[in-house]
Amino acid sequence: MADIAWEDAFCGEGASCYRIGTDTNGNSYIAIAGREDTYLTDTTDALRQLIRDIKAGKADHLLAD
Template identity: 75%
Template sequence: MPAIDWEDPFCGEGANCFRLGTDTDGNAYIAVAGKEDAPLTDTREALRALIRDIKTGKADHLL
């Protein structure tokens, strides 16, 4: 696995924490905090799109 530069954890209510990371090859990663050895991987643009969609409320139905 390439070296991943992880951001500080984002934690919601009830301590549901996840981390975002990137590598030098242009990949983006999302992992549950403490489980960084098993991340989901996609492109940075896909991660940007996911974050934009979450901010606009497109994932609110999942909550």
């Protein structure tokens, strides 16, 4: 397992809290706070773009029930 340096949790509206981390190989990680053992990983640029798209409302359809 990579040695991940996790940032403080980011909590939006509701109960969704996420943590973002990085390793020394240039990879970035995103996980639900408290469940850092199960994470999504990709390059820093890819996760940065994912976050931008979510903030722009491009992923709202993923959150619908």
